[in-house]
Amino acid sequence: MALTFRPIAGPDELDLFLSLPYTLNDEIPDDLAGGRRRTGWMWVALDEGRLVARVAWWSRAGAAEPHLMDILDFVVGGDAAAEELVRTALAAVGGTPPEYMRFVPAGWRDDPGDVEARMAVLGRLGARPLVERRNMEWRRGAPLPAGSGRLKFRSFGGTGEALALLTAALEGTLDAHSRADLRRHAAGDVAAAHLHGELARYPSPRDWWRVATLPGGDPVGFVFPARNDYGLIIAYIGVLPGHRGRGYIDDVLAEGTRVLAAQPPGAAPRIRATTDVTNVPMAEAFLRAGYVNYRNEVTMVW
Structure with missing residues (x-):
């Protein structure tokens, strides 16, 4: 079959792009209107007008380059078309390919076919698995987690303290993204990029952010509650190395x-x-606090 590879021509082709199912489909029109997606970042493979495969990227509104490849779908038997589509689109979008991220059922390994097929397409193009993550959710109506009363909480003393605590918490981190960043950059630079590139950009007020301290005032950890473009999130949470293993994460x-x-x-x-x-320690803390593991996500990098 003779395939056509191209970006969608505009919002009028959204119905075509959305004709392959995925959990993010309902968000795509708003993302496009809000500048988090661009038609030039939404590519399709067509066989005489029929959608065979699609790929798309997402970024924060106003960003010059895409931040994530978060959509890759194809019909049964369309993996070769998807591979050529991604190759063509990557060359047109340019720059270093961003991370690939896909939401998957928490139990996807019981039926891994579709997930592994997508990963195989990207693997043939040079991508490699980075990490699988649990998506956790606390739902209104569930009991609020209760702290032990061992810690006090206050606002951050300023950007300097936020950077100092973020930097300190990177020691011994179990987070795969942070560990990868630390292989390339100093801890202070990783912390600064996280604070200024993500945490400080959320539209929610900074007085939501909390430092956890012992009764005498020594910092134990911190948490960054926030709102992103889709809802309320625990954007980042950590306990300082000298205070780990004592259950303080539950309080924070x-x-x-x-x-x-x-x-x-x-x-x-x-x-x-x-x-x-x-x-595992962080996942167990979420479960103890009443969060549920409602889905997972897999990530790959080039």
């Missing part, structure tokens, strides 16, 4: 959850967070 997570749960009920019906599958 409880505080972050309470900050977000105190927002008006109409603000969001849930609070979401992510943690690596391999970060």
Whole structure:
């Protein structure tokens, strides 16, 4: 068959692009209108007008380059077309290929065919698996997690303290993205990129952010409750190396959850967070706090 590879011509072709199913389909029109997607980042493979494969990228509104490849779908038997589509689109979009991320069922390994087929397409193009992550969710109506009362909470003293605590928490981190960053950059630079490139960009107020301290005032950890473009999230949470293994993560997570749960009920019906599958202590803390593992995500990098 003679295939055509091209970006969609405009919003009028959204119905065509959305004709392959995926959980993000409902968000794509708003993402496009909000500048988080561009038609030039939404490519299709067509066989006489029939959609055979699609690929798309996402970024923060106003960004010059895509941040994630988060859509890759193809019909049964369309893996070769998908491979050529991605190759063609990557060359046109340019730059270093960003990370690939795909939401998958939490139990996807019981039926891994579709997930592994997509990963195989990208693997033939040079991508490699980075990490699988758990998507966690606390739902309104669930009991609020209760802290132990061992810690006190306050706002950050400023950007300097935020950077210092973020840097300190990177020591011994189990987070795969942070570990990869630390192989290329100094801890202070990784912390600064995280703070200024992500945490400080959320539209929610910074007075939601909390430092956890012992009764005498020594910092133990921190949590960054936030709102992104889709809802309320625990954007980042950590316990400092010298205080790990004492159960303080439960108190810190409880505080972050309470900050977000105190927002008006109409603000969001849930609070979401992510943690690596391999970060067992953090995953168990979320479960103890009443979060559920409602889906996972797989990531690949070039």
